Amino acid sequence: MTESLRAFVLDVSENPERAVLFARDPAAALAAWNLSPADRTILMTRESGQIRRALGASDKAVLQRVLTKKTVKPAKKAGKKRKGSGGGRRK
């Protein structure tokens, strides 16, 4: 990740009019920034995932922070059914 990429992303985030300019004319919006060709290509994709990775956040780290996963454990096996217990599927 380059410092200028981070600075650009923060700048357009804090100044919505620059984000509007980027949407209208990306080349003009990027002209004043000392960005590497790779960073420019990534910004032009406008994909959150690509920009996030370029900003130094691995998908794994992001998922760890964002996702809450359910741990699915098989239900304990019930004992033998007793006659007249009502049985059937648990609701």
Add this chain to the structure above:
Amino acid sequence: MTRGRRQPGSLVVVGTGIKLVAHATSEAIFWLRRAEKLFHLLTDTAAEAWIQRLNPSAISLADCYAQGKSREKSYRDMTDRILTAVRGGYQVCAAFYGHPGVFADTPHQAIRRARREGFSARMLPGISSEDCLFADLGVDPGLHGCQSFEATDFLASRRRFDPTSALILWQVGVLGEPSVRPDMRCRPERLQFLKQVLCRHYPMRHTVFLYEAAQFPICDPIIKRVPLGQLGRQALLPMTTLYIPPKASRATDSRIARWLNEK
């Protein structure tokens, strides 16, 4: 910051929203700036730089995660760290990505524990992925109702739902995954099974949406429309959400409608 007289500590938990800076409320920014101790768990270095600029005391909780450490232990460590500062008499703020109370364990735990110990603690809402989905897909949950489930829980717990109301399945991109690994994609056989379950309630041609909110103001959200019958063939990214619009509207019960209209 040094203080002459220690006041009781307090805790405010805030959400920074999904889109960097743009989604942070003025109320959240006020508390981010005002905190004597600021903890955060954000998703990228630009967000961390922004929060550091707002309040130089900002400390990331990300180091509570470690290889081989259980998620529960990581959450406990985060909560302990926040609570230690509150007990120390500091005005503490903890900032989390999105809405701090949605799909997040630590914020709820920290608030419960702080209150149990007699400290003032509250949560401020943030813009969540669900809010972004309503805006980006043009969905009004008030029209037909809206049901929202975590995708793995939806399948494993055989959640009951009404197909004439909207259905949102979160974390469908990591369906059934017990842990996070690099380059994760939803396993096709699991997606196929989810499709089969949904096809009991919707026609195969029913249009569904694969969705991911934009995280930066220069980005567009990812929105892909596919017929339900083709869901099993899609390559889902981990952050993908599945939105299923309601099928044909339920007929209104005329007796209840008449009764409601009676003066």
